[in-house]
Amino acid sequence: MSKMTLKTEGDTQVVVTRRFAAPPEAVYHAHTEPKLIQKWLLGPEGWTMPVCITETKPGGKFRYEWTNGKGGGFHITGEYLELEPYHRIVHVERMHLPDPTPDNHIETRFEADGEGTLMTMRMTLPDSKTRAAMLVTGMEHGMEASYVRLEGML
Amino acid sequence: MYLYKVLIMYELDAAFSALADPTRRAILARLAKGEATVNELAEPFEMTQPAISQHLKVLEDAGLIVRRVEGTKRPRRLAKAGIEAMDQWLAMLRKALESNYDRLDEVLAGMEKHKKGKKR
Numbered sequence: 137m138s139k140m141t142l143k144t145e146g147d148t149q150v151v152v153t154r155r156f157a158a159p160p161e162a163v164y165h166a167h168t169e170p171k172l173i174q175k176w177l178l179g180p181e182g183w184t185m186p187v188c189i190t191e192t193k194p195g196g197k198f199r200y201e202w203t204n205g206k207g208g209g210f211h212i213t214g215e216y217l218e219l220e221p222y223h224r225i226v227h228v229e230r231m232h233l234p235d236p237t238p239d240n241h242i243e244t245r246f247e248a249d250g251e252g253t254l255m256t257m258r259m260t261l262p263d264s265k266t267r268a269a270m271l272v273t274g275m276e277h278g279m280e281a282s283y284v285r286l287e288g289m290l
Numbered sequence: 291m292y293l294y295k296v297l298i299m300y301e302l303d304a305a306f307s308a309l310a311d312p313t314r315r316a317i318l319a320r321l322a323k324g325e326a327t328v329n330e331l332a333e334p335f336e337m338t339q340p341a342i343s344q345h346l347k348v349l350e351d352a353g354l355i356v357r358r359v360e361g362t363k364r365p366r367r368l369a370k371a372g373i374e375a376m377d378q379w380l381a382m383l384r385k386a387l388e389s390n391y392d393r394l395d396e397v398l399a400g401m402e403k404h405k406k407g408k409k410r
Contacts, residue, residue: 140384140387140388140391142384142387152387154391156391156394156395156398157395157398157399158398158399158401158402162398162401162402163394163398165401166394166397166398166401172397172401175393175396175397176390176391176393176394176396176397177390178390178393181389264306264307264309265307267306268305268306268307
């Protein structure tokens with residue numbers, strides 16, 4: 137449906153917004169319940185999330201594990217700092233590649249927008265170098281998707 | 291292919307580090323309007339010419355701007371390749387995130403259907 141926006145703010149932040157045709161309650165559930173998360177938070181084509189554990193309470197831990205089914209994979213671990221059903225989630229997370237990346241502090245807001253929801257996700261990295269590295273890692277995974285598709289064509 | 295990827299990542303890293311500074315972002319914004327000399331670039335910043343030259347060097351090393359020789363002047367302009375590389379990765383990152391959220395649209399549509407089914 138509506139277009140996503142992605143922009144950098146200041147020296148250390150990245151802000152993503154997206155509208156959804158469902159109420160905040162549903163979008164919040166889709167961000168916190170493992171069975172729902174595993175259906176969409178997958179990144180490039182061909183990747184799945186076999187492990188998804190969420191302890192949805194302040195101080196609770198979560199763990200997402202991805203695999204490309206060909207021996208490639210990585211995982212993210214994190215902790216919830218604040219959970220305000222169904223409006224706001226604040227958490228920290230790090231990717232293990234396998235060495236952990238510096239903590240990414242993320243605030244996700246879900247605001248009623250007509251019959252739908254406006255989501256605003258604000259990521260704050262420790263410094264501009266880390267932000268650059270994170271964005272470049274994102275690019276690498278995007279490129280990975282192209283390579284996987286290319287492999288299918290050859 | 292792997293080496294090529296590492297090289298691109300290294301250059302992008304330099305480009306984003308270069309962009310982390312507000313003065314350098316302002317210089318790029320000025321150059322987006324057209325070529326300018328060091329004096330012209332220094333003017334709005336209340337900075338010494340050596341300080342501006344230092345910022346220009348960082349931008350040049352990151353592949354974001356290039357210089358031209360014109361007599362004793364060295365006017366700078368935006369480097370198309372550097373700017374395009376940054377645009378490209380932003381587009382790729384955007385694409386990966388967008389496909390996630392397109393899937394989430396389907397998940398949400400499924401939840402709505404399920405809810406309506408229960409009510410009946």
